[in-house]
Amino acid sequence: MTPLKLVGGYGSPYSRKMRAVLRFRRIPFTWIMRGSPDDVGIPDVPVALIPVLVFPGEDGRADEAMIDSTFQIRRLEKMFSERSIIPTDPAIAFLDALLEDYADEWLTKPMFHYRWKYAADIHKASHVLALDRNPLMSPETLKKMSDYIAERQIERLRVVGSNDATTPVIEASYRRLLGLLESHLVAGNRFLMGARPGASDFGLFGQLSQLAHFDPKPAGIAAAENPRVVSWVSHLDDLSSLEVENAPWPSRQDAAAALRPFLIEVGRVHAPFLISNARALRSRASEVRCEIDGLPWVQQPFPYQGKCLKWLREAREALSAPDRKFVDAALESTGAETIFTAQI
Ligand SMILES: N[C@@H](CCC(=O)N[C@@H](CS)C(=O)NCC(=O)O)C(=O)O
Numbered sequence: 001m002t003p004l005k006l007v008g009g010y011g012s013p014y015s016r017k018m019r020a021v022l023r024f025r026r027i028p029f030t031w032i033m034r035g036s037p038d039d040v041g042i043p044d045v046p047v048a049l050i051p052v053l054v055f056p057g058e059d060g061r062a063d064e065a066m067i068d069s070t071f072q073i074r075r076l077e078k079m080f081s082e083r084s085i086i087p088t089d090p091a092i093a094f095l096d097a098l099l100e101d102y103a104d105e106w107l108t109k110p111m112f113h114y115r116w117k118y119a120a121d122i123h124k125a126s127h128v129l130a131l132d133r134n135p136l137m138s139p140e141t142l143k144k145m146s147d148y149i150a151e152r153q154i155e156r157l158r159v160v161g162s163n164d165a166t167t168p169v170i171e172a173s174y175r176r177l178l179g180l181l182e183s184h185l186v187a188g189n190r191f192l193m194g195a196r197p198g199a200s201d202f203g204l205f206g207q208l209s210q211l212a213h214f215d216p217k218p219a220g221i222a223a224a225e226n227p228r229v230v231s232w233v234s235h236l237d238d239l240s241s242l243e244v245e246n247a248p249w250p251s252r253q254d255a256a257a258a259l260r261p262f263l264i265e266v267g268r269v270h271a272p273f274l275i276s277n278a279r280a281l282r283s284r285a286s287e288v289r290c291e292i293d294g295l296p297w298v299q300q301p302f303p304y305q306g307k308c309l310k311w312l313r314e315a316r317e318a319l320s321a322p323d324r325k326f327v328d329a330a331l332e333s334t335g336a337e338t339i340f341t342a343q344i
Pocket residue numbers: 011012013014015048049050051067068069070104
């Protein structure tokens with residue numbers, strides 16, 4: 001089989017997520033660093049985002065490229081059946097998708113915030129991300145490019161809602177997540193989805209590959225307080241040797257119990273954001289203004305995350321009545337149920 005191509009960046013959480021998925025799934029692929037001398041001949045995609053996954057065209061047709069890690073994962077599930085990362089029980093798959101959304105759409109806030117707020121973090125990211133394109137770059141080009149990257153990304157802190165008002169909420173949510181994952185591992189759960197990894201595990205890994213392993217401030221916090229999580233991230237990066245034949249997906253009871261602390265965290269931070277964001281988009285407000293974790297939250301509306309709420313609602317609606325009953329019971333009193341019940 002002609003290998004797929006994954007075009008991304010070392011410093012991009014979603015690129016790292018997809019590279020780990022392809023490695024775990026043992027799907028042949030080549031990794032191409034975006035902007036490097038190897039990044040040639042990749043078909044255009046509708047929005048200039050990474051990672052780009054390139055599928056070889058059939059019968060000599062042009063290669064096909066797509067973006068968006070969540071949909072890339074689902075497309076791969078249709079193409080390859082071995083070593084699936086979507087739980088077979090639709091109700092557990094729904095919880096996995098909800099936690100993947102939290103990882104992709106909430107944890108990106110701490111990830112972007114820490115990277116572009118503090119001087120040492122800005123210095124490391126702006127230089128290393130520039131050099132990732134070409135480590136042989138001249139010092140003059142490096143200076144120009146690192147200045148450009150830092151300026152552009154700091155300006156975009158507003159996109160994820162990182163500002164003085166939201167800093168305590170964002171930073172406390174990162175520390176809590178580290179603690180939750182630590183407790184989950186101490187309790188003997190190798191992954192969010194139990195004995196084998198689901199899409200949510202790879203979503204979590206993507207963001208933590210940066211937070212816990214790259215950016216100095218959040219990596220320092222993880223190393224000092226939750227070194228077990230630092231090691232978990234190393235493992236997730238390449239699970240190609242993990243055999244899954246004897247690793248069943250969790251039972252409904254086990255999943256509901258083990259995931260409850262994470263669902264409470266979703267209810268604490270992600271749910272109020274998704275709801276207020278969707279309301280702001282609906283009323284065409286210029287700002288999302290709400291309270292998260294008891295503190296004020298202000299940011300500009302984020303259209304993509306309006307779609308995320310819609311997709312999550314559609315996924316719940318698509319469940320059979322008994323599956324929905326289980327899911328609703330699992331979400332009850334976590335706060336996460338408001339994603340599905342709040343009036344938008
Ligand atoms: N929902 C998308 C998000 C992808 C995304 O935001 N990628 C970032 C890098 S991690 C990007 O390409 N940003 C545009 C840029 O840096 O120019 C996914 O899951 O793949």
